[in-house]
Amino acid sequence: MSRRYDPERRQRIIDAAIRVVGEKGIAGLSHRSVAAEADVPLGSTTYHFATLDELLVAALRQANEGFAKVVAAHPALADPHADLAGELARVLGEWLGGDRTGVELEYELYLAALRRPALRPVAAEWAEGVADLLSRRTDAVTARALVALMDGICLQALLTDVPYDEGYAREVLARVIGREAGADRGGRR
Amino acid sequence: MSRRYDPERRQRIIDAAIRVVGEKGIAGLSHRSVAAEADVPLGSTTYHFATLDELLVAALRQANEGFAKVVAAHPALADPHADLAGELARVLGEWLGGDRTGVELEYELYLAALRRPALRPVAAEWAEGVADLLSRRTDAVTARALVALMDGICLQALLTDVPYDEGYAREVLARVIGREAGADRGGRR
DNA sequence: TGCCGTTGTGTACGCTCGTACACATGGGAT
DNA sequence: ATCCCATGTGTACGAGCGTACACAACGGCA
Numbered sequence: 144m145s146r147r148y149d150p151e152r153r154q155r156i157i158d159a160a161i162r163v164v165g166e167k168g169i170a171g172l173s174h175r176s177v178a179a180e181a182d183v184p185l186g187s188t189t190y191h192f193a194t195l196d197e198l199l200v201a202a203l204r205q206a207n208e209g210f211a212k213v214v215a216a217h218p219a220l221a222d223p224h225a226d227l228a229g230e231l232a233r234v235l236g237e238w239l240g241g242d243r244t245g246v247e248l249e250y251e252l253y254l255a256a257l258r259r260p261a262l263r264p265v266a267a268e269w270a271e272g273v274a275d276l277l278s279r280r281t282d283a284v285t286a287r288a289l290v291a292l293m294d295g296i297c298l299q300a301l302l303t304d305v306p307y308d309e310g311y312a313r314e315v316l317a318r319v320i321g322r323e324a325g326a327d328r329g330g331r332r
Numbered sequence: 333m334s335r336r337y338d339p340e341r342r343q344r345i346i347d348a349a350i351r352v353v354g355e356k357g358i359a360g361l362s363h364r365s366v367a368a369e370a371d372v373p374l375g376s377t378t379y380h381f382a383t384l385d386e387l388l389v390a391a392l393r394q395a396n397e398g399f400a401k402v403v404a405a406h407p408a409l410a411d412p413h414a415d416l417a418g419e420l421a422r423v424l425g426e427w428l429g430g431d432r433t434g435v436e437l438e439y440e441l442y443l444a445a446l447r448r449p450a451l452r453p454v455a456a457e458w459a460e461g462v463a464d465l466l467s468r469r470t471d472a473v474t475a476r477a478l479v480a481l482m483d484g485i486c487l488q489a490l491l492t493d494v495p496y497d498e499g500y501a502r503e504v505l506a507r508v509i510g511r512e513a514g515a516d517r518g519g520r521r
Numbered sequence: 522t523g524c525c526g527t528t529g530t531g532t533a534c535g536c537t538c539g540t541a542c543a544c545a546t547g548g549g550a551t
Numbered sequence: 552a553t554c555c556c557a558t559g560t561g562t563a564c565g566a567g568c569g570t571a572c573a574c575a576a577c578g579g580c581a
């Protein structure tokens with residue numbers, strides 16, 4: 144036990160890394176930049192995270208909790224009587240409605256898994272986690288499809304500058320869910 | 333007129349850039365690496381593309397045509413009697429079935445728009461183009477939703493190592509399309 | 522034919538990067 | 552009390568980067 148001087152050093156480095164990625168993107172992340180942001184010497188970052196991939200894994204894992212927190216704040220998602228499509232659309236709206244840098248950050252880390260195999264298990268974990276959560280309301284196939292559609296909707300909102308449209312999201316999510324959910328209220332666009 | 337020595341120099345640089353991104357990712361793209369790949373001097377790349385963003389825009393624009401080519405090879409997409417969901421699922425299968433580096437490359441460039449505003453119009457153009465194409469078979473809302481869902485399905489196939497499942501894709505795409513398409517044939521799952 | 526400006530090339534500068542490695546420090550086992 | 556080693560720090564090196572800029576080459580115009 145007892146990390147000698149600074150037991151939270153490692154955590155502070157992760158936090159700093161997330162701030163750096165948020166401000167300058169993954170491209171701007173380096174042992175030096177994160178050391179400066181965390182106000183620790185260069186050697187300290189290389190000591191705790193020998194490679195940048197390790198740091199990214201830790202950062203992604205922590206960033207994922209941002210979305211999880213929004214989800215957790217919506218207990219209605221687990222209520223079998225609630226309008227699932229509407230709840231999901233609202234969750235996305237809240238998440239996307241937060242400051243853009245936070246959302247960009249989480250997505251950038253998530254998408255970085257495309258090229259960095261080290262991140263892929265973490266990204267997969269996340270997708271699986273959300274799918275599992277949804278599986279309590281629908282079958283596995285539908286759950287996976289919902290995750291895919293939500294991913295696609297977010298992507299389009301972020302890549303193009305078309306603003307998020309909650310009504311649209313609710314409508315198409317409801318189509319994927321199919322008949323069982325109470326998707327009768329609310330307009331067809 | 334007359335580019336003096338090498339009128340195709342610019343195009344060869346773009347091709348080289350695409351190869352570099354395919355092999356080493358955007359992170360590995362530099363004026364030098366692309367110069368080496370294209371077998372032209374360093375100054376030549378900086379002359380034709382003052383900034384890397386310019387080069388990426390050209391590369392993304394060209395890479396987009398890869399998907400467009402697959403789409404063009406499926407005239408059934410425009411046939412109002414064909415099974416739209418099935419056709420789309422098949423197109424995705426063909427595209428994802430090609431060599432992974434090509435697909436990764438197109439997606440990496442596409443996703444890079446998240447952080448590089450210069451790429452955003454090009455990415456938006458692409459999404460809009462596909463949506464327009466689909467609009468000839470359905471309404472605008474459904475078309476957008478289909479693009480989103482296809483994006484999400486591809487993303488999951490690429491980010492996690494779950495292989496692409498054409499039957500699954502067809503099923504959930506059909507749900508988004510709704511009743512009108514001939515989605516009655518073929519099994520639920 | 523001879524000049525000129527567009528087009529293309531080579532080199533060098535200053536910067537940031539990952540990495541390595543020798544050195545400090547102090548808690549815990551003896 | 553002493554020693555050892557996990558933990559933390561500072562510095563230096565070589566590589567690769569974007570950029571700048573002086574210079575070469577040649578087609579079009581006079």
